[in-house]
Amino acid sequence: MAVLELLYVHKKRICKQHVPGEGPCRCYANTDNISSHPSLSPSPPSALPIDVVRNLHDVEIYEAETANFEIELSRPLPVFKWFKKGQELAATDDISIEQDERTYKLELRNCVMSDMGTITFEAGPLKPTAMLIVKALPVDIIKGLEDVEVFEMETASFQIELNRQIKDFRWFKKGELLEKGDSVEYSLEENTYSLHLRDCKISDMGTVRFEAGPVKPTATLIVKALPIVVRRELQDVTLYEHETAEFEIELGRPIEEYKWFLKNKLMEASDRIILETDGAKYKVTIKDCLLRDMGTVRFEAGPLKPTATLIVRALPVEIVRELDDQEVFETETAGFDIELNRSVAEYRWYKKGELLEANDDVKMEQEGPTYKLFLRNCMLQDIGNVKFETGNLKSSAILMVKALPAEIRRNLQDVEIFEGETATFEIEMARPIEGFKWFRKGLEIQPEDDITFEQEGLLIYRVILKNCLQSHTGNVKFITGQLQSTASLIVKAIPVEVIRDLEDQEVWEKETASFEVELSQPVSDFHWVQKKEELHPSARVEFQTDENTQRLVIHDCRVEDIGPIKFNTETLQLSAILMVKGITLPTST
Structure with a gap:
């Protein structure tokens, strides 16, 4: 059975007629009764266009409130979807999706700031959108902080209730951020925030502050001191010198500040004095007691000042x-x-x-x-x-x-140095000696400006040779009685170093070229070489020496002078290039 929907406008009424195959078709419009007997052939139904009768609207709410979106179409559709910020939504505890014939509803409960964004309804070709705007709920204090007064060692509890929950919150005491620990505990239950401070001390007294968003209320923590009572008194101690004395007192409760005195002098912890605390018990230990320690020992804590006597008896010396x-x-x-x-x-x-x-x-x-x-x-x-x-x-x-036999316990050792340095030769005898001599290159030496004799204790003898020269190279000998020891002194020449190297030179014909090298010290044995031939002073070639600087001057340079210039010593080989540019003479016409 095919269903044919005919939309026919006649005055104020829309008629619908079911057509059972072929036969008469009757349509009613107001009171007119129109009948006919056409011959109709059934045809496949075609989908009618879908229109939005009532569109989505933007919704603006506060946090934790419910947002409702509703859309009405021209006819019902069985398949549809809702999206939030591009993500398809499904029914949950906080999301409700309903359809009432042609009306479609979306309900979002307990909205948060992160829900804010685009809401899209999708059905067939339709994709209308609206905005969900979630505003932060103003924070108000329902029940504020109140001052708390406790005794020492008690627990102080602070509580505040807000109109909504803020998970990012902090507690402060005397301006310092509190962290959870043995003595600090805080919690959040729905919109109520609690802080518990255990084992309160006098030093804890001050301002307590709660911070959550713009809310920063404060209250005052007042800690009252407990009265101090003595449960076990100090006892006199009698002992002998160098023994250890112990004084102990027990109070009704622990305290933070206390002092011990011996003969009115404050005792402080050291290797000899040990201060100990165990709950409400306080002990001082005095080690290695002396006769001068004898006197009064006093314990001070607030108004309490109990005393005892330390008696030290002298021990007979044995x-x-x-x-x-x-x-x-x-x-x-x-x-x-x-x-x-x-x-x-x-x-x-x-x-x-x-x-x-x-x-x-x-x-x-x-x-x-x-x-x-x-x-x-x-x-x-x-x-x-x-x-x-x-x-x-x-x-x-x-x-x-x-008596020890006269013998050498440690012989002289060879010494190798550079010119100008100091050489030290040292010998150790098995027993003290009365007479000895030092020799250098076979000649006896005596103390003078650059030669010093030294003796360390009774057994060690040394000679110090300063400002040594290469000519001093040779044997150094120590002689005492029938004993002698010899070692070598080797004085090496100080190596020559280049301070300023040769540099390439470029001149015109007939000009003068100058090559210069600066060394760390003067040298006497050197050679200037030009293109593998050693140079000698002449009318064109000049050698100059200025302290540590050697200079080669070549006058009237020629094109054939082009090539390497070398400066050679026993340990150095330096080189540079001489370039001579030819002068082009003008051509006569």
Whole structure:
């Protein structure tokens, strides 16, 4: 059965007639009854054009509101699509798509700023569009921040409620941005923002600020001090010298600021004084107590100033380990040490009855209750008694020094230097010597301006030769008694360096060409070469010397002079090019 829609306008009424195959067709228009009996043949139906009866309109809303778009067509279509910013939309919790015969509806709920853009309806050839404009919702404070007052160690909580949610927010305390941690926690539930500050301290007191968009309200955090009470008092301590004293006090709560005093002098942490805190317990440890430390120990925290007494008793001095006899060879070091039961402030060392003072050959050390004496470069005349004294205590030992055979422990070494430098020759003997001589190239030398003799300690002998010349090259010898040592002195010439090199020259015939080279030092043995032939001074060729500068002057240059010019020494070969331009004479007519 084909359906034929006939649109026939007659006065005010549009008639529709279903045509069942062939037969009579009747149409009603107002009250007129028109009938006919045409013979109709059925034909395939054709799609009617689609028109927009009511078009889309731009929608402007605030964030979180709902945007509604609606369009009406001239006839219904089963297939259609909605697009937002070019992306096809599908029904979700926040998107509703409806069709009511020829009317099509799109509902966008909980809109955000990022939704703003073009909305397109697509059905057949139709693609009408409209704009969705989403405006930021003004931020208003529903419930503002309030000042909070807590005691130390308590938790302070701040809360603010806005008319809408802003995910980018910050909390500040005393102008500093707060980060989450053990003592800082903040959260967001719907439109309510909360901040919790745990274990508050007096130093936390100040302004708390919340920032979210244009909203920057503040409140004040007030932290009240808890009263301080003593749970366990300080106790007096009695001990002997060099022992360790510990004083401890326990309060009713932890505090931040406190001080320890000994005899009214502030104690600060050091290797000897250790300050410790464990919750509300406070302890000071004083190591290696001395008699002068005896007195009052005081702890101060706010109004509290409890005290206790440190009593230090003197220990009787006793020898734990006596001095031992020592035997060394000449020039060696003899070491003596004695150990007492405790350190003493005053003590003395004696050698052969004479009081010793620290110097290059006498060194005294103390390591706790141990006292040491070092005698360097011992000689045969040092043999004798060594004694340690402190108070009424005395301990003695014998120093034995054995003679060393005269021999060379370290020989002379060859030295190689440049002219003008200094050469140093050094020899080490096994024992001190009384007579010695230095020789250079077989001739004995004595100290003078450029020659110095030195002795380091009792065993090392050296000669220093300054401003050496190549002529000084030869043997250097040291002789003492039957012993001798020889080494070579090699003095090398200072290498010549080029300061300013030769440069190419270009002249006309009959002109003068000049080549110049500047060296780091004067040279006496040199050669000027022109085209492989050595030059010699003549009427045309002139050699000039100006300190470190050598100059070649060629007068009356000729075309046949063209070619390389070389300057040669034992270590240098420099070259440049001489160019001579010919003079063209005018042709006579």
